[in-house]
Amino acid sequence: MRKHKTRRQMAVGVGVIALVALMAAPAIAAGFVRGIVLNVDGTDYYLAGAPDAPGGAFDIPGHAWVQSGPDRIEGKHYNTGPFGAKQWWSSDAPDGELLFVVNAVIDGWSDEKAAMYASRGYVHYHELVSVADGTPHPDKVVWLKHTARTSFTLDGGPHPPDPGIEITPGVSNDFLPNWYMPYVP
Numbered sequence: 001m002r003k004h005k006t007r008r009q010m011a012v013g014v015g016v017i018a019l020v021a022l023m024a025a026p027a028i029a030a031g032f033v034r035g036i037v038l039n040v041d042g043t044d045y046y047l048a049g050a051p052d053a054p055g056g057a058f059d060i061p062g063h064a065w066v067q068s069g070p071d072r073i074e075g076k077h078y079n080t081g082p083f084g085a086k087q088w089w090s091s092d093a094p095d096g097e098l099l100f101v102v103n104a105v106i107d108g109w110s111d112e113k114a115a116m117y118a119s120r121g122y123v124h125y126h127e128l129v130s131v132a133d134g135t136p137h138p139d140k141v142v143w144l145k146h147t148a149r150t151s152f153t154l155d156g157g158p159h160p161p162d163p164g165i166e167i168t169p170g171v172s173n174d175f176l177p178n179w180y181m182p183y184v185p
Contacts, residue, residue: 032064032076037131040106040140045128047142050082058129061158062089063102075102077146081156091164093152100146100172108139109183121145123177127185136185146175 035057037044046058053059062080065073077100081088086095093099107113109125117125122143127136148167154175155164165174 032066032074034064035059036065036067036073038067038073038106038128040128040137043137044131045137046131048127048129048136052083058134060126061085062099065104071106073104073106073142075104075144076100077102079152087156089154089156090152090167091155093150097152098149099152099167100148100175103145103147105143106140107143109141111182114179114182117143118173118177118179121147121171121173123173123179124175125178125183127183138185139183141183143179144175146172148172 033053035046035053035055036059037046037057039045047060047063047065049058049060049063051058052061059065061082062078063075064078065075068074076098077089079087079089079093079095079097079099087093089099090097103122105117105122106128107117114125117123122145124144124146125141126144127141129136148169148171151166151168153164154161154167157176159176161174161176167174
């Protein structure tokens, strides 16, 4: 004779399954999304990166975003890589750990703007790509300021520094600085 589970037993089982799923993936802060779509100059754009966000959307690995104004977004940068690669940004920080809080401004690139943004901690810019066809924005980028939440070695990512860079809490002027490199779509 087969015994039926009670509703309580089934609810506990579902709860355990949900807990295991949450533990397997880094938690994304409420309101933040992977693969954010930004409307810039009337066209929808992703942040260039891997197509590993929900629905195959493109995004920078390990990042989640919320739009905070027409030309501003805020981000969380976790120690996770494309398609869930473990400890992709740092070999000595725990997998999925929040490494940086990111402030971002959507604006053009010019020598004057690059120097101004870099002086304010926005030392890295990232490309926008069209949701429709993947083409880059003709003249705008996303200027990023990374503020470290903890100490760790930045020794991974798309362009790992060799040797790694020791990051300490606060604004990081060492996070992949490219502000001085002209944007060429």
